[in-house]
Amino acid sequence: MRNQRGSGSGSRGSAVRRATVVAGGAVLLLGPLVAGCSADPSDEVRQAAQAFLEDWSGGDADAAAGRTTDPAATTALLQQTAEDLPDATLTADVGDVAVTDDGATVDWSATWDLAAAPDWSYDAALSLTEGDEGWQVVSAPTVVHPELGEGQHLALTRSLAERAPITDATGAALFAETEVVNVGVDPALVTDLPALAAGLSAATGIAAEQIAADVQAAPEGQFVPVITLRRPDFEAIRAQVFDLPGAVFPTSTRLLAPTSRFGLALLGRVGDATQEVIEETAGEDGAPRYAAGDSLGLSGLQRAYQEQLTGTPGFSVAVVSTDAATGDTGRVVGSADPVAGTPVQTPLVxxxxxxxxxxxxxxxxxxxxxxxxxxxxxxxxxxxxxxxxxxxxxxxxxxxxxxxxxxxxxxxxxxxxxxxxxxxxxxxxxxxxxxxxxxxxxxxxxxxxxxxxxxxxxxxxxxxxxxxxxxxxxxxxxxxxxxxxxxxxxxxxxxxxxxxxxxxxxxxxxxxxxxxxxxxxxxxxxxxxxxxxxxxxxxxxxxxxxxxxxxxxxxxxxxxxxxxxxxxxxxxxxxxxxxxxxxxxxxxxxxxxxxxxxxxxxxxxxxxxxxxxxxxxxxxxxxxxxxxxxxxxxxxxxxxxxxxx
The missing domain is CATH 3.40.710.10 (DD-peptidase/beta-lactamase superfamily)
Known part of the structure; x- marks a missing residue:
């Protein structure tokens, strides 16, 4: 998404001792000129940094890592970043180049198109050193972000604002967070699958064959959902299902209308995003606005007014310890608050x-x-x-x-x-x-x-x-x-x-x-x-x-x-x-x-x-x-x- 820029922090490399700085395409010579010095190396430095960033942003982590002083470490770093920022794409713009007797620094700006979140931008710098094969990027965590250190990685968290209400003719909200019971199966607790499926089917109306097939196809340890019920509806069948070996009943909340049929054809339903809805709400460039796990409108006005009601997702990116055992929750290096949607008023009475x-x-x-x-x-x-x-x-x-x-x-x-x-x-x-x-x-x-x-x-x-x-x-x-x-x-x-x-x-x-x-x-x-x-x-x-x-x-x-x-x-x-x-x-x-x-x-x-x-x-x-x-x-x-x- 590029409709909003997230805030970030970063630093620009600076030249020390005598340096050559390239800014805006003009070559400025800083410090005294020495007769007989070699040709200006700034262009070679820029080309090396540009090649590294093009390979990385183009998705070829191995090629990018090959342009660094430690390809193995850089490959692992870039692969970790790809996991940290799933489905994100990078746009990199090279800025100033500074060359010193000890090496070179290239300023660059990163803009991450975080899938289903606003863009995240920050300034950074690459350190380069000249070796036998020309200029190479110095391998270090700061290649990814200036505040990333050894033993750390990035952690992305998305967030949605509270969904804006659909209201009745007076402006009163028609949907509210409501407790639901997720009737399902823990395969590890099942002792007699046919009997369990038959019992759940009798109480819920879901076909026993379907329940059994879902349980058999589920990966080990995965909860298998059967039906989600409002608390009163669950209490009505509680005696039939509660003691069935393997049946489990975790609770959660959902945004629901006053009753299960209240204005259903018009208002629609809200639930976990389906792939169809995610694709339907993608931007003109095909980039998704929302992601699996988001609570979205699945039908009716809730779906027709998806963007108006859902608003714009927010995000935060933190630097955290790779070793989860340390309990380091990290520090936020980039964020954007979610933008709340606006209500939709119906004439319903x-x-x-x-x-x-x-x-x-x-x-x-x-x-x-x-x-x-x-x-x-x-x-x-x-x-x-x-x-x-x-x-x-x-x-x-x-x-x-x-x-x-x-x-x-x-x-x-x-x-x-x-x-x-x-x-x-x-x-x-x-x-x-x-x-x-x-x-x-x-x-x-x-x-x-x-x-x-x-x-x-x-x-x-x-x-x-x-x-x-x-x-x-x-x-x-x-x-x-x-x-x-x-x-x-x-x-x-x-x-x-x-x-x-x-x-x-x-x-x-x-x-x-x-x-x-x-x-x-x-x-x-x-x-x-x-x-x-x-x-x-x-x-x-x-x-x-x-x-x-x-x-x-x-x-x-x-x-x-x-x-x-x-x-x-x-x-x-x-x-x-x-x-x-x-x-x-x-x-x-x-x-x-x-x-x-x-x-x-x-x-x-x-x-x-x-x-x-x-x-x-x-x-x-x-x-x-x-x-x-x-x-x-x-x-x-x-x-x-x-x-x-």
Whole structure:
């Protein structure tokens, strides 16, 4: 790293008696001139010193040592220095040359690019003597550093400042140093590996085969990690594992969010640096900024804002005794303090996040809940339960089912082909290009107002009406809420996909959220927020960050004034009456078929918003993967709103 120079100490050699000094390329003669003296030797001295330093800095320690008075001792010295400063590279600049009757001195400056630490620079001097083979560097520990003596070597220590916090909407830190228990195996204590692996597997869920293989492959005396648990989680399995011969439980601390799932998809995790992360954060020249053992962000915002949160490493280099038994901790000859990072503020609201976590936590199936602030696009909560891949909350791609009807209705209302009061047929089935589409259990409402068809989620109505629209009408309606936008965010949000060239049966399926339409829970929450506020907004993951994109235009106030009462009716009389007593809630349910089973499996959706609750207006979306119906998603939404009051 060359973004910061460490301090160092050193000395410059000085000429004694009569000397020739070369400075800045000019030759200055100091002292009286003697007639008939030999040619100026300064250039030869400079060339000898330069050759030694070029070989050393170029990584050829043997060649460099061969230019000294004691090649064997110098080889050992340079090899020791390479071990002391692992992966460091040296840049050497030759300065003044002084030649005396007794020899010569060459001043030089060293700059060490300490891998994953700031540069360390100091001034030094080489002593040279003239022998039969010309000028040679005098072998001595001071070749490496002016304060290095016999029986000593350098000791490099890196350090990171305390990681800057990721905060909630109020600026309160969301991560804290937390005690963890590292459940693992000491191979030397194992008496029955299959039994040990089976016992640990039963308690932790880690495959017994994997545990046994890791233990068998471990070098002698090495701790074999199985899983790291927060203290309460370890206490829950303590009785199962504590007395297993070979199992050991060293403790440490880690920077953790309040709970293991708290905003996980957005916030990410902090842990020991992986090679992938180290390479990802390398400088433009490929030099690493961080090293193995550093605590770094491994995912989410913790990874996306790595440099801002981690800051710049510091270092110290000390001269210490080669004999560790002396206990000589040495003296510091170079150092740079670590530079702390700066916080990253999110719009997360812990009260909403905790309520969302509790709501999804009650489901055995993979479940997600994303909460957005209407009018701003701020992500207030991003929640997934233990059964779920947390990334699906933001970047998952799922057919949205009938929750898509909010956008199909937007297209119909925008085109003026229907109003909420328009009588529309809702037969049990309808056929498009030879393919039959049906309502759930083929319910048949006859002819009803559009609002009722929407509230009861009549597929056949929306298919028949959507087929009268231009082929790109659904795409344009969805785009008015930001669907299909290439959001530029630190943590990706899939903005959805509504193809613009659909026709026939594909167009019919798209109108009810099947076919080729795909959405993420986060984007559906943004759609709900746009309907609630009338001013759709780009998503916001970090307060003060550049906009993720241009704010969507929205469908217009006239359309929203018609759509909102239709969504309210879903809660009052339609498919989401389970939310009728949770305040002024508006929404749309969805059941989205997927897979090849007969009958097909289905995801359960609910997207909507609540006005005027204790936390203000909020929009949200629930997805229960393979929930089979929208009812389970409504139940999650009910638990969420109930927790908020």
């Amino acid at each position: 812990p009260e909403l996040q905790n309520a969302a976590d509790a709501a999804v936590g009650g489901q055995p199936l993979a479940t997600h809940l994303v909460v957005v602030r209407p009018g701003t696009g701020e992500l207030l909560a991003v929640s997934s339960n233990e059964a779920a891949n947390p990334a699906h909350a933001l970047s998952g791609q799922f057919p949205p089912g009938s929750s898509m009807k909010t956008m199909t209705a937007t297209a119909l209302l925008s085109a003026g082909t229907v109003t909420p009061q328009t009588p529309v047929p809702c037969p049990g089935t309808t056929v498009v290009d030879g393919r039959e589409f049906e309502n759930e259990d083929q319910f048949d409402l006859g002819t009803v107002p559009m609002t009722e068809a929407f509230a009861e989620s009549c597929n056949t109505t929306f298919i028949q009406q959507a087929l009268t629209l231009p082929d790109d009408a659904l795409t344009q309606a969805a785009a008015s809420y930001g669907v299909g936008t290439d959001w530029q965010l630190p943590v990706d949000v899939f903005s959805g996909d509504v193809p613009s060239a659909s026709a026939g049966t594909t167009k019919a399926a798209d109108a009810i959220g099947q076919g080729e339409v795909l959405m993420s829970p986060a984007q559906m929450a943004l759609v709900a927020a746009g309907i609630a506020s009338g001013t759709p907004a780009a998503p916001v993951e970090v307060v003060g960050a550049p906009p993720a994109g241009t704010a969507p235009a929205g469908p217009g106030q006239a359309v929203l004034d018609q759509l909102r009462p239709m969504m309210r009716e879903v809660v009052l009389t339609g498919t989401a009456t389970g939310l009728a007593d949770r305040g002024e809630v508006f929404g749309k349910t969805g059941t989205a078929e997927f897979g090849t089973n007969t009958p097909p499996d289905s995801h359960g959706w609910f997207m909507g918003y609540r006005l005027g609750g204790p936390q203000g207006d909020i929009a949200f979306c629930v997805l229960v993967e393979a929930g089979q119906s929208s009812k389970v998603a409504v139940d999650v939404a009910d638990a969420f709103l109930a927790a908020l009051g």
